[in-house]
Amino acid sequence: MKIKDTYKTIKAASPEVLFKDKNSKFFGYAFPIDSEDAVKMHLEHLKKEHHTARHWCYAYQLGKTEKTIQFRANDDGEPNNSAGMPIYGQIQSYEVTNILIVVVRYFGGVKLGVSGLINAYKTAAQMALDASRIITKTINVKYVISFDYKNMNKVMRIIKERNLKIINQKLELSCEITIVIRLNEAKSVFESFKNLYEVEIKELDL
Structure with missing residues (x-):
């Protein structure tokens, strides 16, 4: 019986993408990663670049086989499961791993509600993935x-x-x-x- 010995990831960091809803701006980024240290490095860089933003929400997944997969989703102050999990949902949907997706939010003065936030974070993550080149590795x-x-x-x-x-x-x-x-x-x-x-x-x- 053959075991699965390929996985999908992205070739390089995505270009910056932007989703807007009721004056709030959601900047999306996708990065290929191979360690949790890489997650910290990218987050630190984005917090400097977007130092006036309100939230830096993210999700990542590491591991090439089902046994080795580890992931994390972070709402960074947004309501529970309104940001990190919708981002992680896109990682699962595109079946990619060794990847970090960060969505940076600038609050526009109008609350979006939980369903609005879920849609915004999901869409920004999806746009970042669509803008990336997905490759298969062995x-x-x-x-x-x-x-x-x-x-x-x-x-x-x-x-x-x-x-x-x-x-x-x-x-x-x-x-x-x-x-x-x-x-x-x-x-x-x-x-x-x-x-x-x-x-x-x-x-x-x-």
């Missing part, structure tokens, strides 16, 4: 193969047969070859090398 595994030079031929034969991508190699008396491979094929490749006499294989963190 989920990869990285292995290092260690062996003595005399075993080079049998290691290279598997690498050629399976068309594996080498990203690093050290070929001396004791050799190390680092390969990167799609998650779907990782188990069978691991077994191929594990069964070789005098050859070691171990997984590395990506």
Whole structure:
């Protein structure tokens, strides 16, 4: 059975988008991220850029597989679930991950009510995603193969047969070859090398 080894994210930060409702302005931004530190960095930057705004609401999701997904939605002072969750709803709707969406609100003097806020934050998030280039990436595994030079031929034969991508190699008396491979094929490749006499294989963190 094949496991899903692709995920969707955005290629680069979106251009700024603007949604207006009853004089309130909602500026939307989408950013590709790979850590919570990146979330803090983008938020700090936007708070400086929009230092007179009233709210900086956001949602993000990290993780490439269902088991590793983590997310957060923040209303930043707006009524409960009127901002962060509508933004997160768009992340789910577009099925993207490793992404942060921030919607910055300037209050226009007229209250929009909860349904108006939900619509505004959802729309600004949707506009930011529509303005982004969504790409599909593969989920990869990285292995290092260690062996003595005399075993080079049998290691290279598997690498050629399976068309594996080498990203690093050290070929001396004791050799190390680092390969990167799609998650779907990782188990069978691991077994191929594990069964070789005098050859070691171990997984590395990506």
